[in-house]
Amino acid sequence: MKHSDPHLKENSDKPSDTNFIRQEIDKDLQTNRYDGRVHTRFPPEPSGYLHIGHAKAICISFGIAEGYGGLYNLRFDDSNPITEESEYVDAIIRDIHWLGFDWKDREYHASDYFETLYEYAVKLIEKGKAYVCDLTPDETRAYRGTLVEPGKNSPYRNRSVEENMELFRRMRDGEFPDGSRTLRAKIDMTSPNLNMRDPVMYRILRADHHRHGDKWCIYPTYDFIHGQSDSIEGITHSLCDVQFEDHRPLYDWFLESLEIYQPRQIEFARLNLTYTVLGKRKLKVLVEKGHVSGWDDPRLPTLSGMRRRGYTPESIRDFCNRIGVSKAANLIEIGQLEYSIRNDLNQRAPRVMSVLNPVKVIIDNYPEGQVEMLDAENNPEDENAGTREIPFSREIYIEREDFMEDPPRKFFRLAPGREVRLKHAYYIQCESVVKDENTGEVVEIHCTYDPETRGGWSEDGRRVRGTLHWVSAAHAVDAEVRLYDSLFTEREPEQAAGDADWMQFLNPNSLEVLHNCKVEPSLTAAVPESRYQFLRIGYFCVDPDTTSEKLVFNRTVPLRDSWAKIQRGQK
Numbered sequence: 001m002k003h004s005d006p007h008l009k010e011n012s013d014k015p016s017d018t019n020f021i022r023q024e025i026d027k028d029l030q031t032n033r034y035d036g037r038v039h040t041r042f043p044p045e046p047s048g049y050l051h052i053g054h055a056k057a058i059c060i061s062f063g064i065a066e067g068y069g070g071l072y073n074l075r076f077d078d079s080n081p082i083t084e085e086s087e088y089v090d091a092i093i094r095d096i097h098w099l100g101f102d103w104k105d106r107e108y109h110a111s112d113y114f115e116t117l118y119e120y121a122v123k124l125i126e127k128g129k130a131y132v133c134d135l136t137p138d139e140t141r142a143y144r145g146t147l148v149e150p151g152k153n154s155p156y157r158n159r160s161v162e163e164n165m166e167l168f169r170r171m172r173d174g175e176f177p178d179g180s181r182t183l184r185a186k187i188d189m190t191s192p193n194l195n196m197r198d199p200v201m202y203r204i205l206r207a208d209h210h211r212h213g214d215k216w217c218i219y220p221t222y223d224f225i226h227g228q229s230d231s232i233e234g235i236t237h238s239l240c241d242v243q244f245e246d247h248r249p250l251y252d253w254f255l256e257s258l259e260i261y262q263p264r265q266i267e268f269a270r271l272n273l274t275y276t277v278l279g280k281r282k283l284k285v286l287v288e289k290g291h292v293s294g295w296d297d298p299r300l301p302t303l304s305g306m307r308r309r310g311y312t313p314e315s316i317r318d319f320c321n322r323i324g325v326s327k328a329a330n331l332i333e334i335g336q337l338e339y340s341i342r343n344d345l346n347q348r349a350p351r352v353m354s355v356l357n358p359v360k361v362i363i364d365n366y367p368e369g370q371v372e373m374l375d376a377e378n379n380p381e382d383e384n385a386g387t388r389e390i391p392f393s394r395e396i397y398i399e400r401e402d403f404m405e406d407p408p409r410k411f412f413r414l415a416p417g418r419e420v421r422l423k424h425a426y427y428i429q430c431e432s433v434v435k436d437e438n439t440g441e442v443v444e445i446h447c448t449y450d451p452e453t454r455g456g457w458s459e460d461g462r463r464v465r466g467t468l469h470w471v472s473a474a475h476a477v478d479a480e481v482r483l484y485d486s487l488f489t490e491r492e493p494e495q496a497a498g499d500a501d502w503m504q505f506l507n508p509n510s511l512e513v514l515h516n517c518k519v520e521p522s523l524t525a526a527v528p529e530s531r532y533q534f535l536r537i538g539y540f541c542v543d544p545d546t547t548s549e550k551l552v553f554n555r556t557v558p559l560r561d562s563w564a565k566i567q568r569g570q571k
Helices: 020-030 052-067 086-099 110-126 137-144 161-172 222-233 242-258 280-288 303-309 313-323 334-348 493-497 521-525 562-570
Strands: 039-042 071-076 107-109 130-133 182-185 200-204 218-220 237-241 264-268 358-363 372-377 387-392 395-399 419-422 427-435 442-450 477-484 511-519 531-534 538-542 551-558
Touching: 020 052, 020 237, 020 264, 039 052, 039 222, 039 237, 052 071, 052 086, 052 237, 052 303, 052 313, 071 086, 071 110, 071 222, 086 303, 086 313, 107 110, 110 130, 110 161, 110 182, 110 200, 110 218, 110 222, 110 242, 130 161, 161 200, 182 242, 200 222, 222 237, 222 242, 237 242, 242 264, 303 551, 313 334, 334 531, 334 538, 334 551, 358 511, 387 521, 477 521, 511 551
Parallel strands: 039 071, 071 107, 237 264, 358 442, 477 551
Antiparallel strands: 130 182, 182 200, 200 218, 358 395, 372 387, 419 427, 427 442, 477 511, 531 538, 538 551
């Protein structure tokens, strides 16, 4: 049986059946384990914004369901009121919709199951499989043992069913202080799997829940809500991070002990990306300590940050598809992510001209006051993109780095006595320069042009080696351009830090703001999230900070892979 899956694909040289998750689902379909159904879910905790690692999980869980013609849910596993906020719920919904998935009316919250989960806990007490424990958190950890030493039973483990029922009811009624008692599963304190050593199911915690206020003062743990919520929703395949592989026996134990419908948990490797940290807790530290401007800072790997930087949902899904699905942990090069966005924007982004570090060029033999409107193609990769008109005049701006008075041998741009092509315009030749008397910096470059080369081509067949982008000085629009670099200087910041602080590897040059940039007048009407290729520079996106008085652009990615060069230099 084969199924199409538009969002989740293996690398092009691998057949789709190499995906081990699909193989397992196919087996379940063949045995009719779930009556031919495929129903998955993505269960974020609303304690932060989603990042690129979550995007991989979403593309796997939702993409597989779509590929089998099944269903998928969005469920918020919201059982920790201390870390959870409505802001995060709204951001998660917004980001997943932007990514291109629609769960329709299947949006759920584990907190809506609190009453049912409480009844499940009561059922386990009645079956002698759960007990109220008075050990402090420190004592609980000490009793738990280690990987090489078994744990030991709590002195409260053998309380009667009646006593446990009474104490658990009083926990719910708020009769005990926070942290003074827990409800624990009674499994095996000698198990080699630490997750099976009488894990905590409920703790006393007086904190307002973002959806239920102060209705509850006891809250279930993630391990207790996760499998039961899947069961309540009729999930068939619970696809999750490989870090939960050791939790799977507990997941199954709860469902079997409760004698309720049992989904199947399958784990896959989480995403690890070079020059990046992926983890809501670490990202939250960066936000709260002011190392970035917020959760949507374009340097962060959050979906909102990547969106603001100019990444498209199509490029993110393409990246997730390209890296595939595996069980073994691996480190993905940031260059692969950049490849996906370059490939996508190359097809769709209009080409425009902008000058980030301008120097004025005066074309002495061009008529003063004359303005020509020249045709320029919008995107040579898109046959339907059409053309636009750009103004050309006697004074233009070019990039300062495109001129050298004493150039090296392989410098093919503008220099004294040298001729270059202006994109879409004319050939010009440098005749002289004007310098600042105090600094010696070039402030004007004087050139002549060949009027027979309109459009940037010579009818006499002469060739020039360099083509420059430019902007008419009289028509240039001022813009602020933000150049973003990696947030970390180390390829694996957490690994490099060891037991030390990983923030020591924050890149002090991760953001450079250019204030005196000049862009062509067609960009006056550019709106936030519009994406462009600045010719010869890179791909850029209009930032939400843009106003009618100020254009702001974020660099999404350079035209070429800079990471390969960086890595070669490190070697």
